[in-house]
Amino acid sequence: MLSLGIDTSCDDTSAAVVIDGTKMLSSVVSSQSFIHKKYGGIVPELASRRHIEMIMPVVQESLLLANVTLKDIDFISVCYGPGLIGSLLVGCGFAKAVGFAGRIPVVPVNHLEGHIFSIFLEYSDLDFPFLAMVVSGGHTCLYIIKDFGQYIELGRTRDDAAGEAYDKVAKILGLGYPGGPVIDKLAKVGNSKAFNLPRAYLPESFDFSFSGIKTAVKLKTQQESLSSTGGTINAQITKDFCASFQAAVVDVLVRKIEWAVAKQSIRKVVLSGGVAANSELREKMKEMAEEKEFKLYLPSISLCTDNAAMIAAAGYHHFLSGNIASLGLNPKAYLPL
Numbered sequence: 001m002l003s004l005g006i007d008t009s010c011d012d013t014s015a016a017v018v019i020d021g022t023k024m025l026s027s028v029v030s031s032q033s034f035i036h037k038k039y040g041g042i043v044p045e046l047a048s049r050r051h052i053e054m055i056m057p058v059v060q061e062s063l064l065l066a067n068v069t070l071k072d073i074d075f076i077s078v079c080y081g082p083g084l085i086g087s088l089l090v091g092c093g094f095a096k097a098v099g100f101a102g103r104i105p106v107v108p109v110n111h112l113e114g115h116i117f118s119i120f121l122e123y124s125d126l127d128f129p130f131l132a133m134v135v136s137g138g139h140t141c142l143y144i145i146k147d148f149g150q151y152i153e154l155g156r157t158r159d160d161a162a163g164e165a166y167d168k169v170a171k172i173l174g175l176g177y178p179g180g181p182v183i184d185k186l187a188k189v190g191n192s193k194a195f196n197l198p199r200a201y202l203p204e205s206f207d208f209s210f211s212g213i214k215t216a217v218k219l220k221t222q223q224e225s226l227s228s229t230g231g232t233i234n235a236q237i238t239k240d241f242c243a244s245f246q247a248a249v250v251d252v253l254v255r256k257i258e259w260a261v262a263k264q265s266i267r268k269v270v271l272s273g274g275v276a277a278n279s280e281l282r283e284k285m286k287e288m289a290e291e292k293e294f295k296l297y298l299p300s301i302s303l304c305t306d307n308a309a310m311i312a313a314a315g316y317h318h319f320l321s322g323n324i325a326s327l328g329l330n331p332k333a334y335l336p337l
C-alpha cells in the first residue's frame with residue numbers, strides 16, 4: 001500500500017511517499033526557518049502563506065523522488081492536528097482537494113501519533129508495548145503505547161514544551177530560531193557547571209515543567225549583562241549558558257525515562273520529536289539504556305524533526321482500520337492523542 005504523507009502543522013512544509021507504513025521511498029521537507037528567524041519564533045500568518053506557496057512543489061518533488069505518480073497512490077495521510085490552525089488548513093485543504101479530484105482516500109493523522117510511529121520507518125519489527133517520549137517544540141509527553149490506537153498518557157508538560165524552552169532560551173541569548181540546533185552546538189564548548197539552573201523533577205509524577213528554567217536563564221543573563229563591560233554578555237558566557245541549560249533539560253528527561261522504565265516494567269523506549277535530535281540527550285539516553293538494561297529506539301535525526309514520512313507511517317494503520325476522512329475533515333489546533 002502506497003501512501004502520500006502530508007504535514008503542514010507548524011513551519012515545515014513536508015511530503016513523503018511510504019510503502020506499508022514502514023518503507024520510505026521519499027521524504028521532502030521545506031523549512032521556513034529563514035522566514036521566522038528574524039522574529040525569534042514562528043509567525044503563524046507567515047507560516048500559512050509559505051505553506052500555500054510550497055505545498056504543490058514539495059508534493060511534486062516527493063512523487064518524483066519516489067518515482068511514482070498520483071495514480072499509484074493508494075491513500076493520502078494528512079496531519080490534521082495539533083498545530084497552527086492556519087498551517088494545518090493548507091495541508092488538509094490540499095489533501096482533500098487532491099483526494100477528491102483523484103478519487104484517493106484521505107486518512108487523518110494526529111501529529112503526535114506521527115512522531116511516535118516514525119520509529120517504524122527504521123525499526124519495522126518493533127513490537128508493542130513500548131514507552132514513548134515525544135519531545136518537540138509543541139509537546140513534551142510520555143506514553144505507554146500498548147498497540148496501534150491504544151495509548152496511555154503517563155505525563156505531559158505543565159507549561160512549556162522542551163523544544164519551546166530551547167527556542168525561548170535561544171531568543172534570550174540572541175541566538176535566533178530555532179534554538180535547539182544552535183544551543184546543542186554551543187553547549188559542546190561551554191561549561192555545564194557555570195550556572196546552577198533549576199531542574200523540575202516533579203517527583204511522584206511523570207509530568208514535566210520547563211518554564212522555570214527559562215525564567216532562571218532570563219534573570220541570570222540580565223545579572224550577567226549588568227555586571228559586564230558594555231552591558232552585553234560575552235561569547236564564552238553565552239556558551240556556558242547553553243551548556244548549563246542543556247545539561248539541566250537533558251538530566252530531567254533522562255531521569256523521567258529511568259523512573260518510567262522502573263515503574264512500568266517496560267523495557268523498550270522510543271524517543272521522538274525535534275528535541276530527540278539533541279546530541280547530548282541521545283548520548284545520555286544511550287548510557288541510561290545500557291546501565292538500566294532497556295532497549296532504546298532512536299529515530300535518525302531527519303525523522304526526529306517534523307516530516308511527512310511519519311504521518312504516512314501512522315496513516316497506514318488508520319487506513320487498515322478503515323478510518324477514512326470525509327470532505328468535512330477540519331483541522332484541529334488542539335488534538336489530544
Ligand code: KG4
Nearest residue numbers: 136137138163178179180274275278305306
Ligand atoms: O518535532 P519538531 O520538528 O516540531 C514540533 O512538532 O514542534 O520540533 C521542533 C523543535 C524546536 O523547538 C527545535 O528547537 C527543537 O525541536 N530541536 C532541537 C534540536 N533540533 C531541533 N532541540 C534540541 N537539540 C536539537 N539538536
Ligand code: ZN
Nearest residue numbers: 115136305306
Ligand atoms: Zn512535530
